[in-house]
Amino acid sequence: MRTTRRQFLASTAAITALPALPACARGQAAAAGDIAADRLLAATAEQLLTDDPNQATSLGIDKGERAHLRSMLQDRSPAGLARVAEGLRKRQAELGAIDLETLSPVMRTNVQTVRTAIQTALDGFAFPYGDVAVGGWRNTPYAVVQNVGAYLDTPRFLDSDHKIETAADATSWLARFEAYADQLDGETERLKIAYDRKVVAPDFLLDKTLGQIALTRGGDVGKWDLLTDFSRKPNVTGDQAAAAAKIAAGRIAPALDRQIAELKRHRAAATPDAGVWKFPDGDAYYAWALRAATTTTMTPDEVHRTGREELKQLQAEMNAILRKQGFTKGTVGARMTALGKDPRFLYPDDDAGRREILAYMTRTIQDMRAKMPRAFHTLVKGNVEVKRLPLAEEPGAPGAYGGAGSIDGTVPGRVWLNLRTTHLHTRYSLATLAYHEGIPGHAWQGEYTFKLPLIRSLLGFNAYSEGWALYAEQLGAELGAYDSDPIGRLGYLQSLAFRACRLVVDTGLHAKRWTRQQAVEWFATTNGSSVEEVSGEVDRYCSWPGQACGYKLGHTHINQLRRKTQAALGPRYDFRAFNDAVVLGGNVPLTVLDDVIERHIADRRV
Template structure:
């Protein structure tokens, strides 16, 4: 696996960087690599014990890791302390390695872990919120409209936790019991945050309370997490559905009630201040969150101006197309609002429109999959299914999100689409969304990480993940999907403009003290997005500071590196080889991505 990875990463079409080094030189790294790889393997296994749900999502909660299928992460203050201790110890152990004795690829693996863990440990220095170790969802709030066990666990149990044997069903029951513990652990952390003056804005708490009440429900036998097990264990010896109902009724419902009561208590004292500037150390927190989201040290003002500049350039291109389509009056944003109301591009309301949307997306995914050999020499399966978000999650969720499935392919990747209202989506904007979330975006890119050492499949960097997904949108355009449909090209460009707006709005909320209304109004007018869509987006930026800035920052860096490769290689530049290099290098900070591209350039020259 490692040899294949080296060959695929460092060159294609015979230009293999490993062949540029004598075998003796490679042998010089053997002892150092073995020591580092043993440490990275231990790191991955410890990570999985702290986040057992990840083992399930990757389909590796079996054999020696079978016990992980019975467990959930500890979301209590003590559990958070164990995670922070793991980060500190791992960084200390990695710091003892002699980097000069490591091969370039193993050095990259070490640097990726160091970058991820160092950033997360900086986040744990703030005594509140959730820190995303190896992921993207950093938030100052323990539970809010898009954060919390009440959202994560039911979805994971229903879609990722496989129930094929009675043992699987028993593991599900163990997790239901742990779910109640998770809820109580979060409620304890909510109280600690409250004592430090960290309370979510009132408008976010209103959404969270509405969703929690949906999760709580009135008839526990009808809960999705109960019926999911009952349906999938039908025919097995043992009444697992009834056992799940008892746990839901006796343990989970009371834990949800306790969390509801605490959030209602905090709601009575919440304000409408939207940004983290309101906290005692809010500016420092946002600086960290912006760094975590972009893997750069750009200041809020630099990010804000970057958004304004890029939006102007994108809308200049949109203006030309709009005029050709007969939309010549008003701002670009106003004209895009008018286009979105054109009956040619809308879907029916209700379940009829929802079915239309799901069929439309699947058709576009089939088409783009057939074009992938034009963009990559090294192909993956692109194992994906389009699913509607659970209705109880939709009010506080973004328009869509996606990610890869399990390593063994038994769990497909998901393209989750928010269908609370079909008016969220238009026929000219949905194709681009499919390319971003599914192929060649998140699902496609994620499958390449399965070729890397396990620890690399566990760790993601927001700027790379989301930068790649925007680059995936660009690849679709470069492959000609919009050649005969200028309206869909406008949808793609509006998507890029949307991400440029995020740079402006996120920094506006958290650094410039914008109100929620100010952010929504600016966004609608600037990009022509609907107020319904933008309202949910702005709420997301309030709860996930800095995350939304990773998209355009990462996308811009990938294109900057592509331009550098073109200039350095001249006629030796190859479109497919560059794409291979970026995606096969794995999910890395932007600084490390530069070194991956440097190796690709050296390999092509050789």
């Protein structure tokens, strides 16, 4: 039975009220330590919400004492980032003073997790450029690029997450809309600082960025979709709609124009060099980005070699299936390329094809939800919907991404699909994508964090979350998704091989000085993925160094722990109990996950 946070605090308070008997002295000390640590973690959570108010809205907790956050956006200026870093330094000093030996195992995990997240972020803030994700995955050296920036994030957030159900909601939306201009100008100031430090994105990324921000800017401000949608909301008055139009024309459009001008200055100085090795401190930056993304200390050479070794193993299995299906000539990559061009496995590249993809993804997620009792003892609802990405975001976005919704369930988790062309997706790859992004992947796993202390819902570690999502693909296969579908199993194995390729390509770009074209050609020919798909992928690795390496390394680590658990427990091993242990422990660094599974093994041995 799972103990809620409220029950835990009540029980620990009751323990501390008991007489100080020698036999329970140690338990009382642990309870007192847990209470003190919980208070500090709660205060840290509130600080993180203040630093990034969007999280409070996305989680559905911008109410009561946090209602003021509903009118705020993240400060993206140099001064704003400096305040965040200073606040984190103070919190880390307080957390560092906690004696872990005085804590219960669960609270020790919480404290270790938060300490790691903050220290990793502080190490990132030591570089005077880029974005640092505090307990998140989107670390980037570029303040604005094809998949980073307020010009993308804020319109999507205001359209999708900031619900307008009351007059007060409309008022707070307007406050955020006005703050959007300040976000843009703050980023533009950081772009200027980066330019002086010779931190300039590659020319091919800047070309994409300028194309996308032009879509956001548009020609006629009065025709912005965001304004039109806002004015049509039932709780928006005519005066509020007029105020939004005035803010757009008087503040936001000029801020976008200033950012566009600065990006054009960057473009004039840009080169085609794809990797961060070109920065004055590029090697050090990549070492940090790789550590942040993988929660390991693996070197680029070790990651590169691991990718090639795992790819070889996966393609051996793919080769056997391909041969049985009559595909016998050429490399595995060449045969998968041919498979990907087979009309039998393609969707029409039109709106009818897009609707078919969205419907299939929705149906596949629903089917897998019904199988979850076979994989877990402890279940969540799996509140998720499938949506198409906004058009302005599609050119620079990956094929899909997803995550959990709000804690109160009013905002569902989402699987966002890039449908700029349906050829990004094949009929034999979509089921695996549904498991990865939806259930039992990101959306499913994220709901478990809602049962943990709030701070744990705010923090995530790329290697765990993406490793879990790949493990979710594996669970789909283990639950029978491809038992009578060998081509679908090829899609699943290609997905894993895709992530092994990422280890090679990411390190190739940032440590081995691969060109973009070299990376695209190697990726497409080796894995049999389309050039269209991997071109967007390679561009993503250029702007998010290291992030792509978390997937396969995290997946491999979870499986290593599963084999270790099976060997240690023998007949006491329980498939569902192991999955529970991984997901109920929450999103943690891989080193902390080791401790979680060690406790699971010890508990099952009793």
